[in-house]
Amino acid sequence: MADEVKLFGMWASPYSRRVELALKLKGIPYEYIEEDLSNKSSLLLKYNPVHQKIPVLVHNGKPIAESLVILEYIDETWRNNPVLPQDPYDRAMARFWAKFIDEKLLTTARKVSFATGKEQDQAIEQITEQLKLLENELKGKEYFSGQSIGYLDIVANVLVFWFRNLQEALGVDMFTEEKFPIIFEWIGKLVKIDTVNECRIPKEKHLDYIRTRLEALKFSSK
Amino acid sequence: MAEEVKLFKTWSTPFGLRVVWALKLKGIQYDAIDEDLSNKSALLLQYNPVYKKVPVLVHNGKPISESLVILEYIDETWKQNPILPQDPLEKARERFWAKFNDEKLLPSIWGVFTKEGKEREEAIADSLENLQFVEEELTGKKFFGGEKIGLADLVFGWLAYLICVFEEVTGLKIIDERFPLLLAWIQEFSELPIIKDNFPPHDKLIIRYQAFYEKYHPAK
Helix, strand or coil: CCCCCEECCCCCCCHHHHHHHHHHHCCCCEEECCCCCCCCHHHHHHHHCCCCCEEEECCCCEEEHHHHHHHHHHHHHHCCCCCCCCCCCHHHHHHHHHHHHHHHHHHHHHHHHCHHHHHHHHHEEEEEEEHHHHHHCCCCCCCECCCCCCHHHHHHHHHHHHHHHHHHCCCCCCCCCCCHHHHHHHHHHHHCHHHHHHHCCHHHHHHHHHHHHHHHHHHHCC | CCCCCEECCCCCCHHHHHHHHHHEEEHCCCEECCCCCCCCHHHHHHCCCHHHHHCCCCCEEEECCCCCHHHHHHHHHHCCCCCCCCHHHHHHHHHHHHHHHHHHHHHHHHHHCCHHHHHHHHHHHHHHHHHHHHHHCCCCCCECEEECHHHHHHHHHHHHHHHHHHHHCCCCCCCCCHHHHHEEEEEEHHHHHHHCHHHHHHHHHHHHHHHHHHHCCCCC
């Protein structure tokens, strides 16, 4: 039976793009369905009734939700070009830092985006600490996953496009080459990889998107 | 080389207890170190510098933090009595529900415990919605893992001994007759010796959570 793989995603979502990156790295053909998050399709709601969010991977009619869960599913189902390491301890470290990115880094990035004044300063301090911790994991390595890109690079891909675009849209001193030379060196390597570029977010469109959202939130909080 | 396994936890943390259950299920010998979180040991801070939290598993000197990460590590390192199934889709299901507990269910119920007024009403509504999803997941199953317990059961396991504590302290019914499958699961799960033998003492939990409750709802 031919494999049928569908991905419900959204162009600006780092969670959705990381799944695309994994699928492309493994050469898995898939059908992409772009969701309008202000008008979610009935299929999406059927496939992810609990969270009603993207991304959702549907493999031969069976849905899997939550991007980190999807990444592990992909790695276990298509065994070529493994993205997670073999050794249990290395796997634990990769999972630990992936959780750190999603639960800490991205949460703080949201705070930086929506806060102003002193609160924003505190959030920037927090994110600087967190980024430094993450940067440590790159020391002495080509990529987070070692000699070639893997699971943690795929998750950290959010730094390559989103964080840089957020930095530009906000204009605050949050994510710069001066502050994080090792991360930026890694970014330089990543953007040279074809597959990573195939999943890049169109920059101007994204900057517009970020600015519109920030305006809308500022407006609604008055 | 002899195996050395240490677990840093506290007597009451549900995140630590799920790791204890996994270790006991697999018959793994370990040293338990119960921390005083108001006075964390230098070793804990050394082993978990990022979060400075329990639980931390240290296997032959190498530390692993974050309970879900620890559970996967344990299952991959000690292969007997697996807590995750072989099939990738079933594994994904277990992981999905484990995340749901930690990211949605537990925080919503904690909200019922800690919040007041309108915020509490919202937390109650959220909790009921979340519990309904969990209830549906148990359809046709004895445990979340099927015929025997797995990762999701261990992660939902706090419901089996802590919900009654919350209910006693708050006077609210959180898991009522609207959730017959969940109530049945709590019964079945609590009857397993490895599970109930390691429940923290109920009386001690009542004292602890009574104190928390008073902190969150100071008498006016």
